[in-house]
Amino acid sequence: MAVLSLPLSFNNSFWSQDYRKGVEVLFQKLEQGVAENDEIVAFIRSRAVTETQMASSLSSPPTTAKGIGFGTDDGASLLMTFRGLQVEAASQGQAHLNIAKELESLVADPFDQWAQGYKARVRQSRTVVLDQWLKTYENSQGEVAKLKHQYLAKTRKADEAEDDAKFAPNQNGPNDDHYTTSPRLRPLDARGPPQRTASVSERIAARLKEIQKRAAGAAAAAEGKESKENLLEPESEKEKDLPTVDKGKGKAVEEISSPVNIGSPLALSPEAAKRDLPPLESPMPPMPPEPMLLAGLSLPPVAVSQLLTRAASELNLRPVRFPLLGEYQGCFTGEELVSWLNENVQGFGGSLDRAEDAARDLTERDGLLRRIGEFGNEFEHSDDAWYQFRPKAFELGTNNADALSPLSPAGATNKRAVQPENILKRTNNFVNLVSKALAANNSNEPTWVRARKEAEEADKNYRIAVRQLDRQRLGLEEKLEDTLKTLQRWEMERLRAVKTVLLQYQGTLSNVPKTLESIIERQTTLIAAYQPENDLTALIERYRTGSFRPDAQVYESISHDESDVVFGIDLRKWAEGGWITEVMSPDGSESSAGGNKEEVPEVLTAMLKALEEKYTEMANDDEKRKSWIYEVPLAGTHHLREVLNGVFPDHQRRKDKPVPEDLFKPYDAPVIAATIKLWLLELDPPVTMYEGWDEFRKLYPTHGRILTIEGEQSDDHDKKMAEVSNALMKLPRVHLYVLDRVVKHLKTLVDTTKTEEANEIYITKLALSIGRTVLRPKFETEISIQDRHPAREYSFLDILAISHDFV
Template sequence: MASGFSISFWSSDYAGGLGVLFGKLQQGVQENQQVLTIARMRADAEDLYGQQLGYIPAATDRITGGFQRDDGASVRKAYEGVRSEMQEASKNHRKISNNIRELVVSPFSRWCDEHAARVQGSQDDLQARIKLHDKQADAVRKFRSHYYNKCRLLEDLEEEDKLAFKDPDSAGTQSPKQKPVQLPTPTVKVSEPDDEEDEPQVEIGDEVYQLDQVKKILSHMLETIKLTETKVPILGTYHNVSTGTDIVEYIQKHMNASSVSYAERIGQDIVSNGYLRLVGNVGNAFANSSRMFYQWRPKAFQLTGIPEKKHPMSRSTTIMSNDGVDSPIGTVQEYLAGWNPLNNPYPNETPAEKLRREAREADERYKAAVRKLDTLRCNLEEAMMSHLKYMERCELDRLKAIKAVILDFSGAISNVIPSLQSTVDNMMLFQETVQPAGDLRYLLENYRTGQFIPRVQVYENYYNSVDGQTFGIDLEARAKADRKRVPIIVTTILTFLDTRYPDLEGDEARRGIWLVDVPLPATHHLRNHINNGGAIGNEVLEQYEIPIVASVLKLYLLELPDSLVSSHVYEIVKTIYSSDAASTATSRVAILQSTLGQLRLANIATLDALATHFARLIELTSADDDYITALCTALAPCVLRPKHESPLTLTEKFSFRLVRDLLEHKEPIFGELKRSAAAQKEREAKATVDQRPRAISTDESNRRAHMEERTRAIIANRSRASSPAPGPRAGGPSHRRERSSGGPETRFPVAPSTAAGGAGSPTVERKGNVRGSLEVPEGEGPVSSEKTNGSGEDKEISVAGEEKGGDVVKRDSLSRGVGRIARKAPGVRMSVGTEDRPVGVELVDRPMDD
């Protein structure tokens, strides 16, 4: 599996993977300082040692007498030799100190500072981008909540209008001229214990609580949450008030709210049930804000039994009084400053029209925020990709620099003191053991957090419309919107690449387009062009290089909410390749057929289209095993991904093995899937026909006459040929084979191969001897009789693939190759002699009518 910073430190929130990486990079900065400290302290030690050695001759000279008085003694020469050696040793150690400072400490110190600045700069830049992205993501969530609330209010208003203007029930009103309806005699029925009225329930969040449970929750909330009072201009002072922030904090801590939005939803339910109300603002919405105050209503105190603080509401002062600090004139002026009814841009607007306008405006704001978030996400991913590649080069350079420092350090010593050769040899051995590439690989293998899987924030239309969006949309939803079995973007790109392969020079270039490391900005440029409703076609794709087009298809598969082979079957695939039962290819293919059969139709069709494309590419370019391995490695995250990345899944290669099996055993896997789907559809259709209720006859007086007439008609039909006989083999006209009657509602559309005669040849009546459709005439090859749905005519097709008309011999495509099995559609009967052979269907990207 390919490795590198650019595909190894990604996480769903972007910050997690980067935190791990920059933690290791900052650790490298500290390691640089440790190496620098060793060199600096060794230089200081060598300098101090040299100075101490230089003090020895001076110290001996201060002693008077002694060897100075001895002129020719051998002992004096020995003394002077030892003394001179001390001076030479002092010079050598001082030279070692200078060499270490010049060759190691000074240059490496400057390089360490620059490296630390590069790492810190990249970290600060990416943190700023992530902060901006997260801020926009929070804004998108708020806009989405506001948009959904407006849509709910609009729906509630429309439902109220429908109920308000609904015609009175005819059963409830009675004309005064009609006779009164005789009501049945009332009876007294003792209700069973199970029929007793249930205790009232309260829905709060996703849970439904009984009244005693709500009492306990509210009692604890009133005892825990801080109750204060607040002054509202003009209106006065409110008691028993709590801020929205305090309430949300309590809900998250004691009611296990997983997020702030869910806590706000619980608070809104408490408000809707009449236990809280918003004061000082218009409306009754609940929000996590320290500036929004909510008063506990008497209903909450009555239910819990906690005494309520009741104080009459009093105005702080009158509007006319302008002396004193509490005068609200300034506040009233600010409150009325923005009120100008003459400048109302929407006069005579009804509440329904206002709600529709506000919902439409909220939708536009939400959609614009999603687009801005998508742009910020793309920019963040581009910056992350660039910084990750740059940091990888920086880390590799750091390891190489440490290797060079150790070499220079050993050289500074070995060039001066040969006596320390053993030490130098050991240091040389140490520097030889440093392997920069191996250390980098160790970092990747032990600290990876996830590969590049972008998380797309898509626009979620309230009415489940996916128009104008391509990337990040569920595959089946995109296929239904395109009215295709396979999304248009996949078929268009694969078709475009099929037409451009012949233009490339050599098989190496054709194979290489799927392995090129395309810069992410170039891929995003094409993505932004075809996303958000942009048209995709050859005229658009021709503007870009072929590797960019292939990279966009891989990016589309990576940005799917779920992998092409759903992550729900990841554990099943893992079990397949881990068990001994699937050790052989035959058993493994059978299990994979059963597993892939659980996927949705759009996923199976798209997977089949991709497998067909790559299998044909490998076959036509005669790709070797190394290329197949590299291709499967590149496609593995596009086809199957685990639901949650973990250090264990990062080292697993089950996705790679699945892709390789799909390419090597494409025909048996997908052929069996198509046959199983066709058989299942035929069984379902037959069951539907068998279960169809038979019409009940309303007149049995002439049943005997009708039965006799039907019997005569059957006898008359038996006297004629059951199917029109073909003309003479030498000059008979060709027959037309009709398309299967199975509509697009079938699981796999059926496209049977056409007969040799073409679709437009007329049928002729049988001449000569009359024979059944299952009989084989003498001197002819095996024939197949097909009953067309709804036409009542029998069509005959030569399975051998030949049908002579005049002097022209037409050959069916089924005759190509040896051992090819004839295909038949559901409801089409094909025979070869007297033996039926197993047949299959073709997966065709045909428009859907359902």
């Protein structure tokens, strides 16, 4: 039996996990095709120029001077022969001139016009895909990352505030925290504590303390007298004599406690206890700084500071003088900064627009650059727009990043005063500043309650952003699918157009004299050997980046384990956490088993059941089998995916809300089968786990090791099945249940349908269609992409034969 393989196309070869890498590789090859078109046009025009020059030489022979040579011959046969050869040479020149005109007007010009349109379409598509769709998606990813960071930080802050409230003493004042209680330090009744008479030793100690207090009072009186005498001394000299403790920035000076104060016992009042206790330290490590997004590229603040430090050392910083404002040091233009970012930041991919967007973010959003000589702080990509680095640009991620003074003209002071102008400049809206202050002061809620509400609000925003990002990802995948199909059609049209223009070129040159017939024949053979379809296949095989591999965006919560989606889940968490749903009978009540749990997610059971019902509506068995083979557009599959994501999570949380019976009615069997494959493809990790890729790959080291080999001994077959069984035993139980449910359905389909196509061929097609949804590596590499040994397909064939009985 001939080995079947999945036909190669752009749609199953140029995907990547970040969606950008595969598309960039494809557009690079298409740009190479644009350059090939220009070279073909230049080659044909060069030949036309050569033909024109040859025609000019043949049509204008050198003239014969009178009185010498043929100019003195009166009619000899040599003269007639020579004149005839000149006429024939002129005729040949006219023939070459006609060839040159045909090459220009009938071959080069039409193809050049078509090639220019192709070039414009490719570059417009590149701009739309890379600079609009992907950039928007990457920016959304960065926003979701920020929201997740804020959610984690606010949750951590709320947890710490709750811990502080649990251990803080109650003040019993008008602003009591009624949410926590603390032990009282005194009894509530009026009786005083029991007292006893002092012993002899205690009375002696009390007498000694009284003598010490009198001595201390006399010393204090003497010091007061000396202080009156020192009132006229300079203030600087008195400060030198006093031992002080500077709290920093000259805010306060604290006197060193006397030995008497140091030796006194600690106060037992609530106020003193609260004042003397050291602050509680958080057991959790500090949160990492929030990443910064520059034109879709996420960088930590420290890396941004390092980048700007390097830019400050490599840019041509120079002083610039402005009328009435003065001279500013260390200035550079916006054009210089954009050019430097484009050359030194590889993550921008050489895109000047992304470098400009990054410079704009650094200036307008982050305030790391200062516009010189103009109002506002807008960024312009111009050679007459001047900027300075602010000091905080070099200290991001450090403790000094928030307490930096702005740059000023040379000779001005760097001291920053707290003025109304500065407050307005920072908030840009005085009304917002006042409203925020009033809202903060009028709130009577305890700190930990307010912090918990902020954490819940951040949790809600993060959840909504993740769902929106996942829907945006689905739309991006659908657009990329249509774009890849369109680009493949364009490339095939280009390759066929190239062959057409080469045939026209060959046909034009075939009109030359018979002496060139051998050359024409060899050119004909070369052009006939050119096959556009083979070239397209070779391009895909050489530069493919991987099959379709969706990266599902899933909401991750640290406070609860419930999932709000049924796609992109982790089966192990589903089995361990609260995601397991009870077995439900068709009428919505619990089954007779009572209290049993579903072995597999309910959405998979529902899709397989709906698919079995769709089989009964099909005309013949051949259509039933093709349901798993058809290539369904992503738009239909994503539509059913979103419907299931909106229905099943709500059904799992509320058992009294049954699943609609007509949920799958609008969808055909191929769409439901494709959605099952998408559900398997989005599982993280896959059914056979990422470690299973290496395990099953070892079982199929050579090409051609399939389930049944003609003449294979039973011992070899049993040994092979034992190896597959050992690999399956390493999988978690829930993964085996899911695999068993899918394989059981497929085996039933094969056994209950009869077609002219042999079962072995159909099962091989099933393996090509479903194998990568079951078995795939964690990261696609060039080795796994170019793997000539289809371990995924062969392993699936063996799993298809053994897994159900094994489970």
